[in-house]
Amino acid sequence: MSDALSDDGSVNQDDSQEDVMTPAELIAKLEEAWLNEKFSPELQENKSEVVECVMEQLTHMEENLQRVKKGDAKASIHRMEIDRIRFVLSSYLRSRLQKLRKFFPHVLEKEKSRGEGDPSLLSPEEFAFAKEYYANTETYLKAVALKRMPPNLQTVDMLKAVPEPCLDSFVFLRVKERQENILVEPETDDQREYVVDLEEGSQHLMRYRTIAPLVSTGAVQLI
Amino acid sequence: MFCEKAMELIRELQRSNEGQLPAFNEDGLRQVLQEMESLYEQNQTDVNEAKSDGRSELIPSIKLRHCCLLRNQRCLTAYLYDRLLRIRALRWEYGSVLPANVRFHMCAEEVQWFSQYKKSLASFMRSLGGGEGLDITQDMKPPKSLYIQVRCLKDHGELEIDDGTVILLKKNSQHFLPRWKCEQLIRQGVLEHVMS
Numbered sequence: 002m003s004d005a006l007s008d009d010g011s012v013n014q015d016d017s018q019e020d021v022m023t024p025a026e027l028i029a030k031l032e033e034a035w036l037n038e039k040f041s042p043e044l045q046e047n048k049s050e051v052v053e054c055v056m057e058q059l060t061h062m063e064e065n066l067q068r069v070k071k072g073d074a075k076a077s078i079h080r081m082e083i084d085r086i087r088f089v090l091s092s093y094l095r096s097r098l099q100k101l102r103k104f105f106p107h108v109l110e111k112e113k114s115r116g117e118g119d120p121s122l123l124s125p126e127e128f129a130f131a132k133e134y135y136a137n138t139e140t141y142l143k144a145v146a147l148k149r150m151p152p153n154l155q156t157v158d159m160l161k162a163v164p165e166p167c168l169d170s171f172v173f174l175r176v177k178e179r180q181e182n183i184l185v186e187p188e189t190d191d192q193r194e195y196v197v198d199l200e201e202g203s204q205h206l207m208r209y210r211t212i213a214p215l216v217s218t219g220a221v222q223l224i
Numbered sequence: 225m226f227c228e229k230a231m232e233l234i235r236e237l238q239r240s241n242e243g244q245l246p247a248f249n250e251d252g253l254r255q256v257l258q259e260m261e262s263l264y265e266q267n268q269t270d271v272n273e274a275k276s277d278g279r280s281e282l283i284p285s286i287k288l289r290h291c292c293l294l295r296n297q298r299c300l301t302a303y304l305y306d307r308l309l310r311i312r313a314l315r316w317e318y319g320s321v322l323p324a325n326v327r328f329h330m331c332a333e334e335v336q337w338f339s340q341y342k343k344s345l346a347s348f349m350r351s352l353g354g355g356e357g358l359d360i361t362q363d364m365k366p367p368k369s370l371y372i373q374v375r376c377l378k379d380h381g382e383l384e385i386d387d388g389t390v391i392l393l394k395k396n397s398q399h400f401l402p403r404w405k406c407e408q409l410i411r412q413g414v415l416e417h418v419m420s
Contacts, residue, residue, distance in 0.1 A: 056358060081370055084363070084404065085367055087363050094358070098360070102312070125351075129344075129348070129351075130344050130345070133340070133344040134344060137340045137344070138305075138308065138337070141308065141334070141336070141337040145253075145304055146304060149257050150257065150300075151261065151263075151293065153264075154264075154293060154294070154297050157301055162298075162301060162305075
């Protein structure tokens with residue numbers, strides 16, 4: 002798929018002269034974010050600039066297609082490309098939204114405790130959605146059951162009630178930049194912690210918690 | 225036994241098929257709430273007695289009742305929350321308008337929750353990509369082909385395709401059309417995707 006995408010990117014290169022990134026690189030970025038998001042148990046940092054650029058690119062490509070001669074074979078190939086990119090984009094946003102809905106109290110809590118200047122996990126739209134979702138669900142539970150319960154039981158701690166993302170789940174990953182001395186913590190009591198080096202290009206199966214920081218810096222890619 | 229009723233609610237959800245929404249059990253909910261109320265009242269009187277007369281032998285039964293109260297609360301919220309998850313999944317399956325037989329099984333508050341959820345989702349999708357908007361409930365599967373086989377479900381009149389040909393969408397006729405032209409019409413229920 003990536004071959005087809007980069008072909009397409011080069012055709013449309015003249016569209017985005019103001020961008021430092023070529024369309025091919027942009028799509029690669031999107032795919033990277035998409036895979037990471039799909040395979041990691043917790044929500045990743047938001048990539049709203051990539052999303053915005055891709056959407057712009059899609060509009061450009063649609064416009065270009067309008068100008069193409071009728072019955073041109075190239076047109077249908079480009080059309081297919083647009084559809085594919087739009088699928089990846091939607092799928093990416095969907096999997097973010099899915100995690101957002103699944104872990105909303107934890108996501109909001111993390112967002113609250115985030116230090117000033119740290120990059121936000123959520124895009125403004127996602128943050129608004131999460132807040133609305135939280136309030137809506139809370140109101141609902143109150144209205145249907147909680148307010149009819151005895152006075153000392155009228156609140157539910159959402160943080161405790163909604164399951165947390167399981168950071169100890171295992172993920173497949175490919176190393177993009179060589180890493181040394183990664184500390185792997187023991188899984189059971191009779192194991193001891195040990196250190197591994199990750200060679201560039203090698204693939205591993207590890208617990209997400211161990212390599213979570215490397216995913217956000219882009220040193221490894223989940224696959 | 226305490227908490228039986230609450231467990232019954234949970235079992236009811238468990239028994240229904242994956243993703244299906246059984247009718248809202250208003251009666252079961254009320255019974256659990258009643259049980260909680262009486263447990264709570266008993267506890268109140270016992271607590272007062274234990275305090276004023278110093279009867280410490282009452283404390284274990286107070287504790288037991290309190291645990292039952294907590295369990296009831298937990299089961300009820302689990303019941304309600306799980307129903308919400310099922311309703312939420314329906315938004316992605318049926319689109320923003322739910323079929324009548326599903327709505328029939330929902331209570332008034334659930335309908336309200338759903339419409340609020342719908343609104344949040346819609347404003348989220350509208351604001352994507354710097355206000356351009358993108359319907360992410362579309363493109364659910366990776367696109368396989370440009371053209372798909374569709375069947376008309378109702379008379380829709382003429383449709384012009386990009387290359388200029390005009391086709392007549394008549395009820396029960398079948399066409400082989402570009403997918404991006406049909407998506408909207410399929411959503412509106414004019415066309416149906418024929419899987420072969």
